[in-house]
Amino acid sequence: MNERDALRTLAADLPHAGDDAAVVGDTVITTDMLHERTDFPVGTTRYTAGWRAVAASLSDVAAMGADATAAVAVYADASFDGNDLDRFVAGAVDVCEAVDAEYVGGDLDTHTEFTTASTAIGDVTDEGVVTRSGASPGDALCVTGEWGRSAAALRLFERGRDDEAGAGERGREGGKRGRDIERANDLFRFTPRVADGLVLAGRATAMMDSSDGLARSLHQLAEASDVGFALDRDAVPVHPAVEALADDPGERFELTAHFGEDFELVCAIPEPKLDRARAACPGGLTRVGTVADTADGVTADGDSLPDRGYTHGS
Amino acid sequence: MNERDALRTLAADLPHAGDDAAVVGDTVITTDMLHERTDFPVGTTRYTAGWRAVAASLSDVAAMGADATAAVAVYADASFDGNDLDRFVAGAVDVCEAVDAEYVGGDLDTHTEFTTASTAIGDVTDEGVVTRSGASPGDALCVTGEWGRSAAALRLFERGRDDEAGAGERGREGGKRGRDIERANDLFRFTPRVADGLVLAGRATAMMDSSDGLARSLHQLAEASDVGFALDRDAVPVHPAVEALADDPGERFELTAHFGEDFELVCAIPEPKLDRARAACPGGLTRVGTVADTADGVTADGDSLPDRGYTHGS
Numbered sequence: 001m002n003e004r005d006a007l008r009t010l011a012a013d014l015p016h017a018g019d020d021a022a023v024v025g026d027t028v029i030t031t032d033m034l035h036e037r038t039d040f041p042v043g044t045t046r047y048t049a050g051w052r053a054v055a056a057s058l059s060d061v062a063a064m065g066a067d068a069t070a071a072v073a074v075y076a077d078a079s080f081d082g083n084d085l086d087r088f089v090a091g092a093v094d095v096c097e098a099v100d101a102e103y104v105g106g107d108l109d110t111h112t113e114f115t116t117a118s119t120a121i122g123d124v125t126d127e128g129v130v131t132r133s134g135a136s137p138g139d140a141l142c143v144t145g146e147w148g149r150s151a152a153a154l155r156l157f158e159r160g161r162d163d164e165a166g167a168g169e170r171g172r173e174g175g176k177r178g179r180d181i182e183r184a185n186d187l188f189r190f191t192p193r194v195a196d197g198l199v200l201a202g203r204a205t206a207m208m209d210s211s212d213g214l215a216r217s218l219h220q221l222a223e224a225s226d227v228g229f230a231l232d233r234d235a236v237p238v239h240p241a242v243e244a245l246a247d248d249p250g251e252r253f254e255l256t257a258h259f260g261e262d263f264e265l266v267c268a269i270p271e272p273k274l275d276r277a278r279a280a281c282p283g284g285l286t287r288v289g290t291v292a293d294t295a296d297g298v299t300a301d302g303d304s305l306p307d308r309g310y311t312h313g314s
Numbered sequence: 315m316n317e318r319d320a321l322r323t324l325a326a327d328l329p330h331a332g333d334d335a336a337v338v339g340d341t342v343i344t345t346d347m348l349h350e351r352t353d354f355p356v357g358t359t360r361y362t363a364g365w366r367a368v369a370a371s372l373s374d375v376a377a378m379g380a381d382a383t384a385a386v387a388v389y390a391d392a393s394f395d396g397n398d399l400d401r402f403v404a405g406a407v408d409v410c411e412a413v414d415a416e417y418v419g420g421d422l423d424t425h426t427e428f429t430t431a432s433t434a435i436g437d438v439t440d441e442g443v444v445t446r447s448g449a450s451p452g453d454a455l456c457v458t459g460e461w462g463r464s465a466a467a468l469r470l471f472e473r474g475r476d477d478e479a480g481a482g483e484r485g486r487e488g489g490k491r492g493r494d495i496e497r498a499n500d501l502f503r504f505t506p507r508v509a510d511g512l513v514l515a516g517r518a519t520a521m522m523d524s525s526d527g528l529a530r531s532l533h534q535l536a537e538a539s540d541v542g543f544a545l546d547r548d549a550v551p552v553h554p555a556v557e558a559l560a561d562d563p564g565e566r567f568e569l570t571a572h573f574g575e576d577f578e579l580v581c582a583i584p585e586p587k588l589d590r591a592r593a594a595c596p597g598g599l600t601r602v603g604t605v606a607d608t609a610d611g612v613t614a615d616g617d618s619l620p621d622r623g624y625t626h627g628s
Binding site (some may be wrong): 069 | 325332345347351384416422427429431
């Protein structure tokens with residue numbers, strides 16, 4: 001059973017599952033696990049790990065249009081280094097402060113692999129939550145921020161590693177490696193779109209965050225709302241770091257639309273509400289297409305957009 | 315740095331850390347990681363694992379005297395077996411129902427080791443929360459339930475394993491092994507003392523759950539409240555499963571007071587409130603001693619009670 005089938009099983013069992021966060025009364029709650037092998041490339045600092053782990057959960061609160069209030073996290077490692085733990089907590093505290101929430105602690109555990117599990121909660125506002133299921137044909141398809149940030153970070157982490165491997169021969173590579181890794185860490189510490197989510201609550205008809213990439217997010221929104229999407233490829237805002245790393249337009253689209261883990265918001269907004277929403281979103285809101293009929297499917301510039309993540313070498 | 319020092323570091327950084335759960339407005343929140351190597355002995359079913367993982371967090375909500383409302387959990391394993399996942403979710407759903415809360419989903423992840431991270435939230439009642447720091451000399455020292463349940467479970471898991479190892483020689487051991495393992499799973503699925511915690515809110519002056527064992531809990535309460543404790547060893551209610559497994563009184567006290575993971579509540583209650591509290595606690599409330607002055611330290615029958623967990627072979 002793959003992860004998607006497993007999630008379907010869960011959704012069938014749990015009426016509240018299947019959205020970015022669960023709603024319990026006036027509270028939303030969401031939890032995520034990140035661990036070294038799959039989520040923290042070599043070079044990721046503990047400060048960045050703390051920030052990113054908690055940010056992933058805060059992003060899910062944002063995707064519901066709820067007001068993030070607090071987060072907790074489990075920190076598990078083979079041994080407890082006081083400095084590592086301090087830095088992790090500092091990252092968690094700082095990302096919470098960045099979205100006006102509070103980091104209130106968590107749990108410690110020993111584990112063979114550095115592993116984190118973060119949980120965020122938020123208050124449902126008077127506008128109510130925004131689920132994945134309310135988009136209507138004709139609504140504008142919009143995204144926050146700029147795309148490809150995590151893809152660029154991964155490339156810089158890799159380049160930093162390669163530089164290190166070759167440093168003995170070439171010399172003077174340490175500074176360059178350090179800059180790549182530092183830049184990669186910066187890119188990895190995204191700001192969860194809580195403020196934008198609050199603007200979009202009451203305006204967006206459907207919303208989710210883009211943890212699995214733009215293409216997959218569109219397919220998931222399409223399924224939940226029973227609609228199609230017509231994406232305009234050139235309208236997707238590309239992060240400057242991707243511009244610098246990928247010349248080829250095809251590769252650039254791979255990194256921005258398929259790579260994932262950008263944690264931007266993807267939403268549908270009725271045309272009359274678009275201008276106000278655009279003016280009020282602090283992270284920037286860009287129209288990238290239009291909600292279509294179910295029969296039209298999910299397309300990019302008229303061609304079917306595959307429901308897949310990043311493919312290496314394409 | 316050991317886990318206790320690491321927790322001190324965290325407590326210094328985070329004003330809300332250091333109690334069983336953090337308080338955020340009218341909500342309490344707490345998170346715990348459990349994983350195969352350290353928390354789920356061979357023979358633990360996925361149903362039991364789901365129950366116990368979520369129960370550990372619900373117990374922390376109970377220890378604050380708050381009303382548990384919901385829980386989420388991360389399920390991480392090397393691969394996703396649909397039956398395993400179904401059973402885990404069923405256990406999580408059932409333990410939430412047992413305390414009138416709701417299991418609202420979670421996250422899936424792949425991991426080298428079966429790992430869970432659960433988070434529970436609860437509402438602060440009009441009585442406010444009960445922290446670890448309000449006990450006064452003269453208060454009655456009380457505990458819920460019966461003690462040694464998890465210690466007995468561990469012994470039964472071990473016995474089941476030993477029987478299996480010798481089954482080829484001795485024959486007809488399969489049924490006995492099965493019964494040991496089944497009984498161990500039953501014992502592992504404790505009921506979080508949420509209902510008792512609600513009774514104790516407004517009555518107990520200090521409270522925590524006993525995840526680290528009675529002895530350690532008393533030392534932690536003593537430090538937080540700046541008091542001592544005079545424990546009456548014979549008053550500690552012993553679970554029948556321990557009675558059946560340990561004849562020697564010294565061994566029995568090891569299993570009930572030092573072993574830990576019983577997730578019962580330990581609290582201080584002013585004498586005038588004791589009878590009502592005792593009558594109202596559905597899990598049973600037993601007086602096991604008295605809060606003493608700081609200078610008297612933590613004692614059991616007049617002797618100093620060491621601040622330690624279970625010691626094998628003692």
